[in-house]
Every structure is written in structure tokens, then in C-alpha cells.
Amino acid sequence: xxxxxxxxxxxxxxxxxxxxxxxxxxxxxxxxxxxxxxxxxxxxxxxxxxxxxxxxxxxxxxxxxxxxxxxxxxxxxxxxxxxxxxxxxxxxxxxxxxxxxxxxxxxxxxxxxxxxxxxxxxxxxxxxxxxxxxxxxxxxxxxxxxxxxxxxxxxxxxxxxxxxxxxxxxxxxxxxxxxxxxxxxxxxxxxxxxxxxxxxxxxxxxxxxxxxxxxxxxxxxxxxxxxxxxxxxxxxxxxxxxxxxxxxxxxxxxxxxxxxxxxxxxxxxxxxxxxxxxxxxxxxxxxxxxxxxxxxxxxxx
Numbered sequence: 688x689x690x691x692x693x694x695x696x697x698x699x700x701x702x703x704x705x706x707x708x709x710x711x712x713x714x715x716x717x718x719x720x721x722x723x724x725x726x727x728x729x730x731x732x733x734x735x736x737x738x739x740x741x742x743x744x745x746x747x748x749x750x751x752x753x754x755x756x757x758x759x760x761x762x763x764x765x766x767x768x769x770x771x772x773x774x775x776x777x778x779x780x781x782x783x784x785x786x787x788x789x790x791x792x793x794x795x796x797x798x799x800x801x802x803x804x805x806x807x808x809x810x811x812x813x814x815x816x817x818x819x820x821x822x823x824x825x826x827x828x829x830x831x832x833x834x835x836x837x838x839x840x841x842x843x844x845x846x847x848x849x850x851x852x853x854x855x856x857x858x859x860x861x862x863x864x865x866x867x868x869x870x871x872x873x874x875x876x877x878x879x880x881x882x883x884x885x886x887x888x889x890x891x892x893x894x895x896x897x898x899x900x901x902x903x904x905x906x907x908x909x910x911x912x913x914x915x916x917x918x919x920x921x922x923x924x925x926x927x928x929x930x931x932x933x934x935x936x937x938x939x940x941x942x943x944x945x946x947x948x949x950x951x952x953x954x955x956x957x958x959x960x961x962x963x964x965x966x967x968x969x970x971x972x973x974x975x976x977x978x979x980x981x982x983x984x985x986x987x988x
Contacts, residue, residue, distance in 0.1 A: 697749060708741050918985040921945075
């Protein structure tokens with residue numbers, strides 16, 4: 688049932704209709720609602736009256752009535768009433784008459800003053816009209832809107848494979864990073880060893896006895912090497928690290944030319960003597976890449 692019909696029905700039932708921001712319509716209790724079959728239905732000028740009262744704010748009884756008769760939730764019924772009242776006030780504010788079905792016509796004369804003309808009252812049969820037809824129309828409209836929204840909506844495709852694929856890609860990325868790091872490290876080591884091989888390192892250099900390395904305070908490190916033009920200093924550090932690093936490098940191709948010396952038994956110098964005939968910068972870069980520490984040259988006389 689339309690909201691306008693519900694307002695008239697509420698007035699006929701309760702003899703008073705309060706509209707927030709507008710005023711009150713009052714029905715004379717002596718008025719009898721005519722039957723639909725009555726051929727001559729006329730206005731009753733003294734049956735309905737209007738009292739201007741913009742201070743009216745809340746009408747919970749009217750909202751509950753609209754909700755019950757229309758079958759809508761109370762919140763929706765309240766929203767419909769507010770929208771209808773806003774439309775009424777827009778008409779009245781521009782001095783246009785607004786017709787209330789089954790009640791009459793209201794027009795604003797000046798600020799705070801209204802002119803009300805009673806209209807034909809609705810019949811009892813029309814007021815008792817079943818809301819089923821209205822509900823059917825609403826249901827049909829909702830179905831059409833639902834189909835329209837379904838047509839416009841982009842279908843959501845559930846991708847069950849998405850999460851496993853993401854996990855697989857992550858593991859592939861980690862594996863690729865590890866492989867790249869290993870390859871780069873191996874290439875650097877191979878380059879350093881190739882450079883050392885090109886430098887004609889003598890393989891006959893004796894290796895320091897491991898028993899002597901266990902006595903850092905008394906050891907006298909001496910090593911017989913072939914004459915060399917350049918002394919490549921690998922690291923200068925304290926005794927503990929120096930001896931540990933010396934042992935580690937014994938497993939590499941640096942072992943034949945690796946030496947350890949000290950002048951104060953506190954700071955030890957790890958170095959190699961290489962008869963470099965090519966560019967010394969290349970040898971320095973190769974050793975630096977192999978050891979992970981910057982190597983420098985200490986020239987020999």
C-alpha cells in the first residue's frame with residue numbers, strides 16, 4: 688500500500704495525524720467513512736482540519752503503523768516517511784499546493800501560515816485493500832533489480848590453485864637466489880686460483896709444522912720461498928685469529944706461498960710472495976674476491 692494511503696488510513700483510525708516539521712491533521716470523531724459503492728462522495732469541509740505545528744519532531748506511533756501495514760522493517764518505514772516529508776516541504780516552500788490523498792490539499796500562504804482545503808475521503812473498501820498486490824510489485828521489482836545487478840556484476844572465479852602457485856614461486860625464488868650466490872662465489876674462487884696458477888707459484892715451499900702453530904708465544908715463523916718481487920698482505924690481525932686463519936688457508940692453493948710473521952708477538956701478518964709479471968691490480972682483485980678482505984702490496988727490495 689502506498690505511503691499516502693497509509694497516512695490517510697492512520698488519520699481515519701486515530702483521528703489525528705502528526706507530521707514532523709509540518710503540523711497536525713485532525714479528523715472529527717463524528718465523521719463516518721463512506722462505502723466504495725456510495726455514488727456521491729463529497730468533501731466534508733468541517734470533517735478534517737489542519738493545525739500548523741513545525742515543532743513536531745518524533746512520531747514513533749506513525750512509524751510503527753507504517754511498518755506494520757507495509758510489511759517493511761521499521762528502519763525502512765522511517766526512511767520512507769522522511770523522504771515523503773522532505774518532498775512535501777519542498778512543495779510547500781515554493782508555495783505550491785500539495786495534495787494528501789484522502790485528506791485534502793495544503794498550501795503555504797506565508798511563513799508560518801498555511802491554507803488547508805479538505806478533499807474527498809477514501810472509501811472503507813479502498814482502505815481495506817490487501818497489501819498482497821503491493822508486495823508482489825515490490826518482489827517483482829526486486830527480482831528485476833537482482834537480475835540486472837547479476838548481469839552487470841563481474842563473476843568471481845575461485846582460484847584454488849593460486850595459493851599453491853604463489854608458494855611454489857616463492858620457493859623457486861629462494862632456490863634461484865641460493866644458486867646464484869653459490870655460482871658467484873665459485874666463480875670468484877676459480878678466478879683467484881687461476882690467477883695464482885698463472886703467477887707460477889712454486890710448489891716446493893715447505894709448510895709450517897702444526898705443532899709449532901699451537902705455541903703462538905714462542906713460534907718463529909720462517910718459510911723458504913722463491914724470490915718474489917711483490918709481497919701481497921692478506922690480513923694483519925692478533926695471534927688467535929692469525930693462526931686460525933693460517934690453518935684454514937692451508938686447504939687452498941695459497942698454501943705453498945702462504946706465510947705468517949710478527950714483530951711484537953701481538954700483531955701477526957698473513958701474506959704471500961708472488962713473482963707477478965703481469966698487472967698487479969688483477970692479482971689484488973682476484974685475491975680480494977677469494978678472501979673477502981681487501982689485499983694490498985708491500986713492496987720487497
